[in-house]
Amino acid sequence: MTADATDPASLLAELTSRDHHRVWAASHAVIRLPAASRLPLVPHLAAIQQATEDLDLGGAFYPNNDHLRQALRAVEAARDGLCACALYPGYLFYNPKKEQESGAVTILSSSPPDWNMTYSCQCRACGAVYDVEQGEYHYTWWDWKPATPT
Structure with missing residues (x-):
C-alpha cells in the first residue's frame, strides 16, 4: 500500500x-x-x-x-x-466487539464467552438489530443476519 x-x-x-x-x-x-x-x-x-x-x-x-x-x-x-450495517451480512470478518468499540453497534446480549458464541447487536445509526453467530475453524468468523422479529 x-x-x-x-x-x-x-x-x-x-x-x-x-x-x-x-x-x-x-x-x-x-x-x-x-x-x-x-x-x-x-x-x-x-x-x-x-x-x-x-x-x-x-x-x-x-x-x-x-x-x-x-x-x-x-x-x-x-x-x-x-447504512454501513447493511454490509455485515455476507462477510465473515465483522467482529461485534470491534464494531461496538468503533461506535457502530451496541451489543445487546451475548452467550457466555467461548469459541462459538451468539450475539444480538443493534446498529447505532439506523437501529437495525442483528443476530450474530461466532464460529471457529482456522480463524474466528462472525455470521451476521437480520434479527427475526419476535
Missing part, C-alpha cells in the same frame, strides 16, 4: 494495479473506511470492477476475492446511501 491508505487516488491506483497483494491490501483499506470516505471511489466503480474482473487473489482457508467483493459492496453501499 502507498503511504496514505485513505487517499482515494492511492486506493484507486492500488485497486486497479492488478497486483494481487496491492489489490488485497487496498480492499481491506476500503472495507475499513467510513462510508463518506468511500464516496470518491464511486465514479471509478466500473473501472475497478473491470480491472479486477478476472483477478484471482488466492487464499488458503478463505478466498481472498471475497475481500475484494466486500470492498466493491462497500463502495456500492456508499453510492446507494445504505
